[in-house]
Amino acid sequence: MVVAVIINALAFGLLVLSVVKSREKTVQSVKLALMKLISLLPWMLGILLIIGIVLGFVPPETIEAQLGGDPSALQVVIAAVAGTIAMIPNIIGVPLIASLVDSGASYTTAAAFLTTLLMVGFITMPMEIRELGVRITLWRNLLAFLAAVVIALVIGQLMHLGAAI
Amino acid sequence: MRMNPRKKVLQLALFLAAAALVLLLMQRLFPEQFDAGTDVMAEYGREIILVFPAVLILMGLADVWVPDELVRRYLGTQSGIRGLGLSIAVATVPAGPLFVAFPIAGELLRKGASVVNIVAFLGTWAALKAPEIGLEIHFIGLRFALLRAGLSLIAIIGIAVVTAKLAGQRG
Numbered sequence: 001m002v003v004a005v006i007i008n009a010l011a012f013g014l015l016v017l018s019v020v021k022s023r024e025k026t027v028q029s030v031k032l033a034l035m036k037l038i039s040l041l042p043w044m045l046g047i048l049l050i051i052g053i054v055l056g057f058v059p060p061e062t063i064e065a066q067l068g069g070d071p072s073a074l075q076v077v078i079a080a081v082a083g084t085i086a087m088i089p090n091i092i093g094v095p096l097i098a099s100l101v102d103s104g105a106s107y108t109t110a111a112a113f114l115t116t117l118l119m120v121g122f123i124t125m126p127m128e129i130r131e132l133g134v135r136i137t138l139w140r141n142l143l144a145f146l147a148a149v150v151i152a153l154v155i156g157q158l159m160h161l162g163a164a165i
Numbered sequence: 166m167r168m169n170p171r172k173k174v175l176q177l178a179l180f181l182a183a184a185a186l187v188l189l190l191m192q193r194l195f196p197e198q199f200d201a202g203t204d205v206m207a208e209y210g211r212e213i214i215l216v217f218p219a220v221l222i223l224m225g226l227a228d229v230w231v232p233d234e235l236v237r238r239y240l241g242t243q244s245g246i247r248g249l250g251l252s253i254a255v256a257t258v259p260a261g262p263l264f265v266a267f268p269i270a271g272e273l274l275r276k277g278a279s280v281v282n283i284v285a286f287l288g289t290w291a292a293l294k295a296p297e298i299g300l301e302i303h304f305i306g307l308r309f310a311l312l313r314a315g316l317s318l319i320a321i322i323g324i325a326v327v328t329a330k331l332a333g334q335r336g
Contacts, residue, residue, distance in 0.1 A: 003216075003302045004216050007220065008215075010299075011220070014223065015222060026226075026229075035170065036224060039173050041177055044217070046184070049188070051205060052205050052206035053198075055201065055202060056202025095300075097304075099205070118292040118317075121263055124267070130271075132267070132283070133332070135332035140287065144320070151313065155313060159309065
């Protein structure tokens with residue numbers, strides 16, 4: 001709730017500042033935001049629908065049993081691979097992951113999925129190769145994948161540490 | 166890259182119709198699960214409405230006030246620690262998915278920017294954009310978001326340095 005207030009206050013403050021500096025640019029910004037809203041709306045509603053259906057049918061105990069507890073190496077790798085091939089816009093992926101965490105998925109699994117979703121792009125690789133070449137693209141994505149697994153394991157440990165205290 | 170608005174509105178309408186149909190079927194066939202599911206949807210719907218308009222406004226403002234030109238200017242020129250710092254700083258502001266950053270990165274690479282800077286720029290653009298970290302704090306929590314951002318920053322620098330070593334300056 002506090003975060004929501006801060007984000008809204010920040011957006012409002014910058015919007016006012018933008019109007020003062022240039023009306024024209026502000027109108028352009030708001031238009032861009034509206035365009036983004038229209039193109040993201042199906043995603044938002046789709047993810048909401050999926051969250052609702054999945055959590056309606058699958059009880060939290062099952063989610064906790066499958067994605068929670070002490071995460072196995074296999075679980076982390078599967079989450080990382082899922083994030084690598086998924087083409088979900090980042091800002092839609094975050095609430096999706098939050099819903100799984102709220103239902104009992106471990107922070108490790110969540111971090112593995114989120115980090116590869118953000119940093120590793122399998123579907124966009126041809127585009128990346130065209131711009132940056134094969135070697136940079138392959139090394140960047142491979143290293144980012146490995147880093148995601150390590151980040152996930154470390155986050156799991158550190159979140160766990162906090163919960164124990 | 167950009168589709169026309171009318172097509173998007175049409176897609177949205179089709180999608181809404183399909184979603185309504187799915188929900189109606191669920192209500193008829195599985196009323197109990199439907200109730201549980203819609204409760205969850207209402208909860209996350211509320212959370213989303215609370216922050217998404219603000220985040221989209223922030224992204225719209227970033228798009229207009231920090232155009233690609235500005236990013237190019239700061240990214241291309243400097244080298245060393247200062248250049249690396251600039252590459253990372255400049256990538257936290259823009260909005261847009263990672264594939265939007267590829268052409269910018271490619272152009273600068275061809276103009277002679279260092280591989281370390283370019284890969285660090287891409288990593289930051291991917292994982293550390295400010296509005297998205299705000300969302301992450303809102304939905305998942307401050308501690309998780311800060312840990313992920315901090316660890317990702319370390320990883321991004323490491324990935325940039327190692328990629329430059331392994332792929333060479335040419336790529």
